[in-house]
Amino acid sequence: MAKGRFVIGVLLLGALAAPIWGSRAQAAEKPKKTVEKYFVPDVVLVNQDGTKIPLKKFLETDRPVMLDFIYGTCTTICPVLSASFVNLQNRLGTDSRKIRLVSISIDPENDSPKVMKEYMKRYRARSGWDFLSGTRSDIDRVMYAFNAYIANKMDHYPLTLIRYPGDGRWVRIDGLMSASELMEEYRKVSGK
């Protein structure tokens, strides 16, 4: 995915740079699941209310956690990821606080608390779902820790990480899930 750290300022004079359609794999790939061990870095991020969030403490709770990587102006992938988070919250109703939903920005420069708050409002997120941003270097650390480093946000791919509170294992799901698939994951992690 990551082709290089970033594009340094060389002028591509008149270049036929990469067109919209690259050599990407086909869509309609089915989600892939693995079990992983991750070490959450001890960074302090900021949420949609401007509140500082110590990430390690925030994720290592006795509640199940579902985490994804999104950004405020993302196309295609984030709409679906976020729609499925809010749909899960709606389905759980008053139970929705029993799981902690966390979205981490991969465009931390643009995703200020204000941008994040508006994003959450658009999706009618309820409490129990936080959108976190931070400094570029802290966000990079988080992406590395979850083996999800994305140098260029347009190379973003859908990923959902689920933390089991009992033994702290993470289930990693690559790809987009349907509502029923996500619900099934919730049932497993909450022991219902």
Next chain:
Amino acid sequence: MTALRRRTPSLRADARRTALCLLASLFLSAGVFAADRKPEPVPMPKEEALRLGERIYREGILPSGEPVMAIVQEDIPVDGTMFSCTSCHMRGGLGSNEGRISTLPTNGDSLYRPYEDTPVPMTTVEKNFKKFRAAHRRPAYTDETLAEAIRLGTDPAGRRLDPTMPCYQMNDRDMAILVSYLKVLSSETPPGVTPTNIRFATVIAGDVAPEDRDAMILPLEAYVRERNSRSRGLQRRVRMRASMEGLNLALRDVSLARWELRGPPGTWRAQLEEYYRKEPVFAMLGGIGYGDWRPVHDFCENHRIPCVFPITDFPVISESDWYTIYLSKGIYQEGEAAARYLRREVERVPETTIVHVYRDTPGGRALAAGFEETWREMGLPSPECRVLRGDEPVTGKLLRSLPAKGAHAVLLLWAGPEAAQALEEIAADPARPGKVFLSYSLWKRNPGTVPDKARDYTFLTYPYRLPREEGPYGNMARAWLAAKKVPLNDRRIATRTYSLIGVMSQAFGKMRQNIYRDNFIDSISVLPDLLYPDYERLSFGPGQRYASKGCYIVQLTHGAVPEIVKKSDWVIH
């Protein structure tokens, strides 16, 4: 790694999705259901239909004012307020390509012609593209099959679209309105474009020193010359190949007109209209002016003309305007950075008191607005404020008279180097404010004139990359500019124009043959983050209009040539 379980066979998922989409459509059409029914003729004047269709496409709002309902990813209900067609297919409708998911074009020109193989793939990129196209081959859409794709997710070749394409629930009338919009979306040749040429303009807004004007225009003209000699070479080669899928942008010549605006800004609009009437342009590149960019901004907004990276300290600050992409928010951004930095200071030391002083000049007002608006957004009460007349001197006496006293007091002093003497005078006062904030830009970009004695308690907003880190980025630009004999000065005009050229040529590469204005903007929106001269980082995204988001808070070391030391992150949250 352990694979936990095999996937549900996709046939089952498909069947479930079709059932859900059918069910949804059934509810909506109150019983009368035929998947391939014809959209009604649009029951209203064309302009009205286009306006309403655009609203469905961009905002997900139906003519009734209700959000459109849909099902995405097999079974997730969504509505148009969350996202709409534009979120995935982009405003120009040429599709997007994020990670592993490609959305196809939805503009009329692409939908109403067959999607086939590219004739003769030339490069590796085109060979991959050919594979992609082969898998998506289909005949031209008709109004009926298009409605079916949007409602049920199948294309005219009978292929099931990826479930990330939602199934939309729309009645026949609304569908007809949307389809009439898709038909014209990115389908007509825009102004300023001919089969062999694309015309651009660059605006010189009011009095601009010849040196500054040249620093902007010479690199642009050099770029145009280089590019045209290259495109002529390409044209010769390509003419020999019979099969080309429409003329690529790289094959056209570019021309660049200078639009010079004279007299009071109130008359600029009429001058712009006149230039545009005489020689319509596809887009505006760069431009320069010392005052408010608003007249040019509004002109571009009204005519839907893209304008990229004008050199101005006073961009229009807007969250919804679309057509001008700025390098940053200019001087306003320095006030914003001060507010974000001080907010954390107030959290840490609640007894902090802030006094806000600004000079009643465009620069002072921009800083004040940046600070105040950001402060208010964060829900904090406006601090005590004092406005200095345009020529009012800043004296030690004046500073002592302000209610900013003692270690916990912060003075925002949006004035220029004429305040240096006063800062020096109060340096030894026990009651002087603990911190004073100045703006690098308003201080005429000359930190050496901040008095040595005042540096320990003085902070500056600094909207650029730190000088000691600029090396590799600046050198590359300077070498290119020197070769073109472009004068360099401390206003960074030539280096910022260099960034414009970089962004533009990358965006041109992404546009290929789809030379439409919205697609030009969309192509800039999907660029990766760029490390160019001057700003720490430029970043883009649909709706992001200020490429540099950062501004340091810095302090100065002692001595005649002080070093700039950062006290904050580049972007402060």
